Amino acid sequence: MARSxxxxxxxxxxxxxxxxxxxxxxxxxxxxxxxxxxxxDEKARDSDVASVLRRMRxxxxxxxxxxxxxxxxxxxxxxxGILRQSIKSVKDRQWLKQTYSSRWRGAAIEIKDTAWLCSAxxxxxxxxxxxxxxxxxECSESSDGFLPQKEDAxxxxxxxxxxxxxxxxxxLHLSTLVLLAHAMDxxxxxxxxxxxxxxxxxxxxxxxNIAVRLDISVETVDVDGDEASEIFVKIAxxxxxxxxxxxxxxxxxxxxxxxxxxxxxxxxSAKENLHSVILTNExxxxxxxxxxxxxxxxxxxxxxxxxxxxxxxxxxDGLTQATLQGDPVHALCGHWFVPMHDHASRELCxxxxxxxxxxx
Amino acid sequence: MTIVKPTEVSSTxxxxxxxxxxxxxxxxxxxxxxxxxxxxxxxxxxIVSAADDDIYTPSEAAHVLGLSRTHLYKVLDAGALKYHSxxxxxxxxxxxxxxxxxxxxxxxxxxAIAFSGGTLADDLAIDEFE
Numbered sequence: 462m463a464r465s466x467x468x469x470x471x472x473x474x475x476x477x478x479x480x481x482x483x484x485x486x487x488x489x490x491x492x493x494x495x496x497x498x499x500x501x502d503e504k505a506r507d508s509d510v511a512s513v514l515r516r517m518r519x520x521x522x523x524x525x526x527x528x529x530x531x532x533x534x535x536x537x538x539x540x541x542g543i544l545r546q547s548i549k550s551v552k553d554r555q556w557l558k559q560t561y562s563s564r565w566r567g568a569a570i571e572i573k574d575t576a577w578l579c580s581a582x583x584x585x586x587x588x589x590x591x592x593x594x595x596x597x598x599e600c601s602e603s604s605d606g607f608l609p610q611k612e613d614a615x616x617x618x619x620x621x622x623x624x625x626x627x628x629x630x631x632x633l634h635l636s637t638l639v640l641l642a643h644a645m646d647x648x649x650x651x652x653x654x655x656x657x658x659x660x661x662x663x664x665x666x667x668x669x670n671i672a673v674r675l676d677i678s679v680e681t682v683d684v685d686g687d688e689a690s691e692i693f694v695k696i697a698x699x700x701x702x703x704x705x706x707x708x709x710x711x712x713x714x715x716x717x718x719x720x721x722x723x724x725x726x727x728x729x730s731a732k733e734n735l736h737s738v739i740l741t742n743e744x745x746x747x748x749x750x751x752x753x754x755x756x757x758x759x760x761x762x763x764x765x766x767x768x769x770x771x772x773x774x775x776x777x778d779g780l781t782q783a784t785l786q787g788d789p790v791h792a793l794c795g796h797w798f799v800p801m802h803d804h805a806s807r808e809l810c811x812x813x814x815x816x817x818x819x820x821x
Numbered sequence: 822m823t824i825v826k827p828t829e830v831s832s833t834x835x836x837x838x839x840x841x842x843x844x845x846x847x848x849x850x851x852x853x854x855x856x857x858x859x860x861x862x863x864x865x866x867x868i869v870s871a872a873d874d875d876i877y878t879p880s881e882a883a884h885v886l887g888l889s890r891t892h893l894y895k896v897l898d899a900g901a902l903k904y905h906s907x908x909x910x911x912x913x914x915x916x917x918x919x920x921x922x923x924x925x926x927x928x929x930x931x932x933a934i935a936f937s938g939g940t941l942a943d944d945l946a947i948d949e950f951e
Contacts, residue, residue, distance in 0.1 A: 506948050507947050507948050508944040508945045508946075508947055508948045511943075511944040511947050512940075512941075512944045515940060515944065619947070622947045622950070623947060625950075626943065626946055626947055630943075657949075657950050658946075658950055659950045659951055680891050682889045682890070682891040682892075683889070683890065684889065691889055691891060691892070693891075693892070693895060701931070703946075703949055704938070704942050704945040704946035704948075704949055705946050705949050705950070706935075707931075707934065707935040707938050707942050707946075708935075708938065708942055708943060708946050710932060710935040710936075711935045711936055711938060711942070714932075714935075714936070715936075721932075721933065721936040724932070725887065725888055725889075725892060726925070726928050726929045726932045727886070727888065727892065727895075727896050727901070727925050727928060728901055728921070728924040728925050728927065728928040729896065729899045729901045730899075730901065733899075734928045734931075734932065735892070735895060735896065735899070736932070737888075737889065737892045764943070766936050766937075766939075768936065768937060787934070787937065789929075789930040789933035789934060789937075791926070795887050797926070797929040797930050797932070797933040798933050798936075798937070799933055799934060799936075799937035801937065
């Protein structure tokens with residue numbers, strides 16, 4: 462597996478004054494440093510940092526040629542066959558030289574499985590402003606100040622949580638389709654239990670650490686005189702009001718059918734809902750294909766939902782307020798949805814049209 | 822349970838009803854109820870009214886809730902919707918059915934929120950674990 466590559470926030474924000482291929486990356490880096498500082502001071506949440514990270518590339522892929530040279534230079538699993546030069550003028554630890562063209566020079570260090578770019582500047586042969594000269598001078602007593610600092614550790618911690626969450630949603634998506642394939646074979650499958658995203662794999666999953674429980678069955682039903690197969694998905698959650706439960710519901714249902722209107726939802730208990738949808742050939746094919754491959758298809762994005770495909774009519778007052786606040790409204794056709802899109806550009810729901818509009 | 826289709830009610834009847842509502846009924850639950858009845862009939866909706874001890878079969882209940890019979894039976898078997906048995910047949914009281922429908926609407930609202938949550942929900946979720 463490739464080594465992890467990271468750039469310290471100090472280096473990113475203080476050392477790269479020029480030569481950004483895209484200046485928005487520089488703006489994002491500074492915004493990120495700011496929000497991480499607020500998080501350390503407990504004036505922001507992890508989610509605030511995550512939403513800034515979402516709007517930017519990973520740090521080692523920000524668009525500066527020196528960062529790109531570092532990212533590709535350390536992209537192999539180890540340094541087998543690669544000769545790296547040390548910065549000999551700094552004695553207290555081994556700093557590795559990083560270069561880009563004739564212009565940029567930098568100092569990198571390897572800590573455990575991660576390569577860090579910690580400082581960078583212009584090469585100016587023979588000048589006291591030359592990067593290596595300045596770096597050695599600033600490290601004359603100690604190079605500790607260039608190591609990853611608390612802000613970098615904080616960012617790593619949050620990056621790991623994001624990775625844990627993404628791995629959790631991918632696992633939910635994959636397991637849902639595999640479980641569905643089993644249910645298609647033997648009419649019922651489950652329960653599958655999922656612990657929380659940060660679950661330690663060395664700890665057995667038990668009643669006390671289950672976040673989501675999933676049961677799937679497939680049964681023949683009568684739809685207006687014709688036979689069809691209906692998929693029943695029971696989702697039980699330790700905390701139905703949590704964001705994790707909302708994500709689990711979205712990922713599990715969207716894995717099967719990403720069109721919200723296709724689903725019928727019923728209440729079973731305070732912690733359980735039962736959802737159903739018609740089993741189509743497309744869904745059946747995707748489930749068996751995923752089970753055979755044992756991996757998510759490249760076409761599938763866990764949690765991706767097709768929202769706003771049609772425009773609905775609703776009798777609800779306060780539609781504007783619902784749109785602003787993200788509250789669901791009840792369409793004439795019976796579907797509950799959160800209004801958000803420009804309805805004028807969407808085709809009208811046929812069932813809403815059949816119910817009709819009130820006379821003025 | 823009573824069902825009244827808009828085709829069964831003439832415009833004259835509706836006008837008479839509305840006149841009685843306006844002139845003779847004091848404000849209150851009954852006035853509101855009958856006003857809704859006339860409004861719904863005018864816009865072409867069928868009126869379905871039930872006393873809370875009216876009885877629904879599972880098929881009728883499934884139709885009211887917009888579910889397949891199979892789905893409705895799963896809800897009954899889970900004990901989420903009350904029913905009583907008449908011989909081998911299950912029967913549901915209207916009061917229980919419409920109370921359950923409100924719970925179902927709440928579950929559907931929550932599912933709509935889940936579907937629309939997107940990246941905001943994804944980001945907020947990381948505050949929920951260490």
